[in-house]
Amino acid sequence: MSDLRDYAAPVRVSVARPVLIGQADRDLIIPLYFFALGIVLTSLTEIHIIVPATVIVGMLHWGLTRLAKYDPHWRVIVLRLLRYQKVYPATVHPTVQEQKPPQSVPPMRYLY
Numbered sequence: 001m002s003d004l005r006d007y008a009a010p011v012r013v014s015v016a017r018p019v020l021i022g023q024a025d026r027d028l029i030i031p032l033y034f035f036a037l038g039i040v041l042t043s044l045t046e047i048h049i050i051v052p053a054t055v056i057v058g059m060l061h062w063g064l065t066r067l068a069k070y071d072p073h074w075r076v077i078v079l080r081l082l083r084y085q086k087v088y089p090a091t092v093h094p095t096v097q098e099q100k101p102p103q104s105v106p107p108m109r110y111l112y
Contacts, residue, residue, distance in 0.1 A: 017072075018068070018072035018073055020068055020072065022061065022065070023065045023068055023069070024061060024064035024065045024067075024068050025064060025067075025068055025072075025074075025075050027075065028064055028075065029061065029064060032057060032060055032061065032064070033057070035057075036053065036054070036057040039053040040053070040054075
C-alpha cells in the first residue's frame, strides 16, 4: 500500500490565513474608509461634521478589529449562516429531483 503523503497537496498559509487590512476584515474596512473619505471631502469646511464622523469611523474600525481578533473568519461564517434555509425539503439524495406524488382523487372532469 502506498503512502498517502505521496498524493497530498500542501496547504499554503496564504490560502488559509484571512486577508486583513489594519487588523480588520478587508471586505468591510475598505468601504468604511471610502465612506469616511466621502464624508470628509463633502464637508471640508464644516468641522462639526468631520469630528463626529471621525469618531464614529474610529469606533467602527475598533469594533471590526475586535471581531477579527476573536475570529478572523467571522464574516464568512455569518454570510453562510444567512444563506441557510429554515427548513429543507426532505429528499432521498441531494441530486434527486423532487417528484410530485400521484393524485389520490381523480380530477373533477372524470367524476361526472
